[in-house]
Amino acid sequence: MAPVTKTSPNYTAGRGGSAVDRIVIHYIVGTLAAADATFADPNSGVSAHYGIGEGAVHQYVSEKNTAWHAGNFAMNQRSIGIEHSADAVRPPSQSTYTASIELCAQLCRTYGLNPLTQIIPHSSVVATACPGTVDLQRIRNGVKARL
Numbered sequence: 001m002a003p004v005t006k007t008s009p010n011y012t013a014g015r016g017g018s019a020v021d022r023i024v025i026h027y028i029v030g031t032l033a034a035a036d037a038t039f040a041d042p043n044s045g046v047s048a049h050y051g052i053g054e055g056a057v058h059q060y061v062s063e064k065n066t067a068w069h070a071g072n073f074a075m076n077q078r079s080i081g082i083e084h085s086a087d088a089v090r091p092p093s094q095s096t097y098t099a100s101i102e103l104c105a106q107l108c109r110t111y112g113l114n115p116l117t118q119i120i121p122h123s124s125v126v127a128t129a130c131p132g133t134v135d136l137q138r139i140r141n142g143v144k145a146r147l
């Protein structure tokens with residue numbers, strides 16, 4: 001699924017010399033439209049590279065730049081952040097998983113990542129409930145099967 005470009009003012013130009021070696025998985029606690037609104041708001045101070053949900057993939061920040069998603073700047077500099085439409089009682093839809101696996105497989109090819117160890121949950125970076133109802137192993141296994 002081709003990403004639709006959205007803009008966010010919430011990023012740092014470049015990556016401070018860091019190579020991309022992680023994909024950090026998040027859930028929106030809402031729909032993709034909620035992510036669009038939050039990431040477009042300069043007062044939110046947050047962003048991600050990609051958001052997936054409701055049959056669409058949105059790109060907010062260039063992969064060349066540092067998005068503000070992991071709550072840890074060094075991790076932001078070395079990672080791609082992907083948000084998923086879901087909340088505490090609504091897991092991602094089948095189409096969201098399908099699009100996420102496709103995107104993550106493409107990223108793993110581009111950056112030479114091992115999906116089983118380099119696609120990580122936000123909760124492994126900082127103490128957070130994120131990525132909530134996202135089944136991370138389903139994404140890892142789906143990507144591995146496609147590489």
Ligand SMILES: [Zn+2]
Pocket residue numbers: 025026027069122128130131
């Ligand atoms: Zn998160």
